[in-house]
Amino acid sequence: MLKDYLGIGIFLAVGLVMPLIILAVSALLQKISIRYAKTEGPAKYETYECGIETKGDTWVQFKTSYFLYALVFVVFDVEAIFLFPWAVTFQELGTPAFIKMFIFITILVVGFWHAWKEGALEWK
Amino acid sequence: MNETVYVIAFYILAAIVLFSAIGVVVLKNIVHSALLLALTFVGVAGIYVLLNADYLAAVQVMVYAGAIAILIAFGVMLTRRPNMKESNPFNSSAVVGFVVAAGLFGTMAWAILTTTFPLGLTAPTDEISVRGVAKLLLEDYTVSFEAAALLLTVAMAGAIIIAKGAKKA
Numbered sequence: 452m453l454k455d456y457l458g459i460g461i462f463l464a465v466g467l468v469m470p471l472i473i474l475a476v477s478a479l480l481q482k483i484s485i486r487y488a489k490t491e492g493p494a495k496y497e498t499y500e501c502g503i504e505t506k507g508d509t510w511v512q513f514k515t516s517y518f519l520y521a522l523v524f525v526v527f528d529v530e531a532i533f534l535f536p537w538a539v540t541f542q543e544l545g546t547p548a549f550i551k552m553f554i555f556i557t558i559l560v561v562g563f564w565h566a567w568k569e570g571a572l573e574w575k
Numbered sequence: 576m577n578e579t580v581y582v583i584a585f586y587i588l589a590a591i592v593l594f595s596a597i598g599v600v601v602l603k604n605i606v607h608s609a610l611l612l613a614l615t616f617v618g619v620a621g622i623y624v625l626l627n628a629d630y631l632a633a634v635q636v637m638v639y640a641g642a643i644a645i646l647i648a649f650g651v652m653l654t655r656r657p658n659m660k661e662s663n664p665f666n667s668s669a670v671v672g673f674v675v676a677a678g679l680f681g682t683m684a685w686a687i688l689t690t691t692f693p694l695g696l697t698a699p700t701d702e703i704s705v706r707g708v709a710k711l712l713l714e715d716y717t718v719s720f721e722a723a724a725l726l727l728t729v730a731m732a733g734a735i736i737i738a739k740g741a742k743k744a
Binding site: 456460510512513515517518519521522523524525526528529530531532533535536537539540543544547548551552554555556558559561562563565566569570571 | 642643730731
């Protein structure tokens with residue numbers, strides 16, 4: 452059990468340490484550059500984005516169309532959760548489980564068809 | 576050796592859960608609060624893993640850290656605020672909030688302290704692992720399994736009606 456999660460543990464540790472290292476390197480480079488170059492000006496404190504000048508605020512309001520996608524996503528995410536145990540025991544449980552899962556998916560496809568028909572997937 | 580690793584892992588995860596949960600309440604930017612809420616969910620999933628409840632951990636990561644956190648982040652992004660840096664202020668009902676939170680904490684602490692937990696030294700049964708859940712869902716509780724599909728479909732139809740408005744019959 453412990454060995455199975457060792458990979459995730461290492462992943463988590465790297466994920467936590469890596470940003471700190473990057474920030475530290477950035478801070479170090481900043482110190483060095485201040486010692487050598489005395490370039491000042493408003494451009495120095497601009498947000499860098501692929502060389503394009505940034506405009507306006509970072510926190511903009513998103514279109515409400517996204518929210519419907521998020522809701523449909525949540526429904527199918529929960530569906531995936533039900534698929535997961537079936538996929539693991541597919542070999543053991545055999546055909547009856549397959550038929551039950553087929554019914555399950557069919558019911559959800561009806562919902563998906565309804566969403567499609569209502570134009571929930573169309574971008575406005 | 577093994578025991579120590581579990582204890583250390585538990586304390587690290589508990590610290591992640593507690594500090595990110597405090598951050599959800601304390602931070603001024605509501606987007607940061609939403610992201611820390613996702614971190615809280617991931618930490619709770621880690622604690623489920625320590626309890627040998629793998630499937631529950633997967634559900635926690637996929638549904639809570641995945642879907643619910645995204646839904647909350649979307650809800651935040653869709654609303655427009657004049658200044659994002661002060662979008663999560665302490666409101667005027669802080670005293671009432673403190674009393675309610677203290678009451679909830681007291682009740683839960685009382686319930687936990689007065690319960691005697693039988694120390695089960697046997698390994699966790701198959702019931703809580705993925706295989707056990709699959710057997711229960713697909714063999715014993717098929718009707719509720721299909722009802723869940725129906726419920727999801729109804730939820731989606733309801734979401735579409737709320738978002739797009741019901742058609743006139």
